[in-house]
Amino acid sequence: MNDVSPVTERTGRRDDLADRRAQRAIARALGESVDAHFEDFVQKYQHRLFGFVLTLVGNRVEAEEIAQDTFVAAYKALLTYDAPRRRALALRAWLFTIALNKVRNRARHAPASSLDDALAEGRVATQDTSLGPAALLERDERAHAVRQALGALAPRYRMPIVLRHLEGFSYDEIAELLDQPAGTARANVHRGLALLRASKELKGATSC
Amino acid sequence: MLNDFAAMREVQAPAGFVANVLRRVGLIDGYALVSTPIGPRFVAASEAGITAVAQAGPEAEFVRYYRERFGRAVERRDELAPALQAAIDNGKEAAVDLQMCNSFQRDVLEAARAIPAGRVRPYAWIAERIGRPAAVRAVGTALANNPVPLVIPCHRVVRSDGSIGQYALGTEKKATLLEHEGVDLDEVRRRMSTRDVWYEEGEETFCRPFCFDARPLTPDYHIVVFKSAAEARAHGLVPCTTCHPGVAA
Numbered sequence: 001m002n003d004v005s006p007v008t009e010r011t012g013r014r015d016d017l018a019d020r021r022a023q024r025a026i027a028r029a030l031g032e033s034v035d036a037h038f039e040d041f042v043q044k045y046q047h048r049l050f051g052f053v054l055t056l057v058g059n060r061v062e063a064e065e066i067a068q069d070t071f072v073a074a075y076k077a078l079l080t081y082d083a084p085r086r087r088a089l090a091l092r093a094w095l096f097t098i099a100l101n102k103v104r105n106r107a108r109h110a111p112a113s114s115l116d117d118a119l120a121e122g123r124v125a126t127q128d129t130s131l132g133p134a135a136l137l138e139r140d141e142r143a144h145a146v147r148q149a150l151g152a153l154a155p156r157y158r159m160p161i162v163l164r165h166l167e168g169f170s171y172d173e174i175a176e177l178l179d180q181p182a183g184t185a186r187a188n189v190h191r192g193l194a195l196l197r198a199s200k201e202l203k204g205a206t207s208c
Numbered sequence: 209m210l211n212d213f214a215a216m217r218e219v220q221a222p223a224g225f226v227a228n229v230l231r232r233v234g235l236i237d238g239y240a241l242v243s244t245p246i247g248p249r250f251v252a253a254s255e256a257g258i259t260a261v262a263q264a265g266p267e268a269e270f271v272r273y274y275r276e277r278f279g280r281a282v283e284r285r286d287e288l289a290p291a292l293q294a295a296i297d298n299g300k301e302a303a304v305d306l307q308m309c310n311s312f313q314r315d316v317l318e319a320a321r322a323i324p325a326g327r328v329r330p331y332a333w334i335a336e337r338i339g340r341p342a343a344v345r346a347v348g349t350a351l352a353n354n355p356v357p358l359v360i361p362c363h364r365v366v367r368s369d370g371s372i373g374q375y376a377l378g379t380e381k382k383a384t385l386l387e388h389e390g391v392d393l394d395e396v397r398r399r400m401s402t403r404d405v406w407y408e409e410g411e412e413t414f415c416r417p418f419c420f421d422a423r424p425l426t427p428d429y430h431i432v433v434f435k436s437a438a439e440a441r442a443h444g445l446v447p448c449t450t451c452h453p454g455v456a457a
Binding site for chain 2: 035036038039042043046047048049050051054055060064067068071072075076142143145146147165166167
């Protein structure tokens with residue numbers, strides 16, 4: 001209950017490695033030519049970035065807009081970077097930093113959105129053949145409830161949890177992304193998970 | 209709980225997401241159907257200018273060809289049709305985007321662009337103009353790969369002996385285009401077959417035989433034939449600034 005390993009570690013280190021290799025390959029390609037390889041970059045990260053923003057803002061329309069704005073801002077920034085700088089980018093963290101800033105700016109100018117709109121949205125893909133239909137439905141409902149509970153959490157808990165457990169960033173990376181000490185990020189993740197488990201949205205749901 | 213997180217990671221971005229992003233940063237080019245003297249064509253343009261003129265056919269095939277040749281996405285945008293039609297009707301003013309061409313190819317195409325409607329020039333003339341007089345074959349190849357035929361009038365480049373020469377779309381289409389511009393192909397052949405002969409056109413300039421910028425050649429028009437540019441100069445004539453007689457043999 002106290003310490004949990006991130007989801008990515010359970011999905012296998014090989015995936016992580018392949019992912020990092022793909023990330024480096026795209027950064028190298030962007031180093032050669034932004035225009036020729038930007039599409040590959042968007043293809044590769046569209047789902048993760050959209051999912052990430054959706055979890056933070058809870059509204060599909062708003063999430064799409066922010067995710068698009070993020071890629072547009074990334075494109076403009078890439079054009080101002082020289083080739084060595086583009087090649088050296090840790091693309092996913094860099095992209096998520098831009099997205100985080102956009103989410104924060106939006107929150108500052110608009111009332112906090114609830115996750116209600118997302119309840120029917122963000123339905124999970126059901127290619128997982130190891131689960132029967134009933135189990136799948138149950139899993140969807142659980143994910144649904146967790147999403148709702150996450151949305152009700154204060155952003156200072158929600159953001160590090162999403163970065164750690166949905167996106168698999170290390171605490172050092174989260175510290176950089178959120179511009180706070182790694183210890184604070186770690187504490188907020190743990191505190192946030194505890195709040196999540198105790199939240200009314202997850203009360204009565206199957207134990208985890 | 210961690211299982212739930214795993215399920216939440218499988219969210220898909222909305223349909224059309226990538227295209228919307230690319231459109232916003234100007235990385236999707238647009239194309240429209242345009243009519244030409246040799247039939248309907250797809251004409252495509254980037255933000256910078258016209259990128260492609262190609263045979264109109266199945267749209268999916270054109271989109272595939274475009275990606276292979278230019279490494280970019282393209283989508284149909286009918287609102288571009290009037291501007292693209294104008295570019296085909298009077299290509300001289302239209303902006304072209306030759307980003308995907310190397311500098312030699314660009315030089316060749318820019319030189320070809322300077323040939324006015326209704327006139328022809330030999331491949332060797334282009335080679336001279338771009339400062340590569342020996343590269344006549346390479347000029348031919350560059351013209352054959354012209355991504356924007358009609359807008360850049362590679363059909364106006366013919367062989368030095370006056371025969372019509374190759375055309376990416378076929379010799380017949382080349383002839384159709386030239387005749388459409390009022391070029392008399394027999395006359396071109398007749399003039400250009402006399403390679404080493406210089407016509408004195410008018411009062412003080414002399415030209416190479418293919419120079420249709422000079423006054424029209426009619427049977428009763430007085431022509432003086434010189435054996436060389438030097439001979440013409442000796443008669444106090446100055447070389448034509450369009451065809452540059454005497455630049456090379």
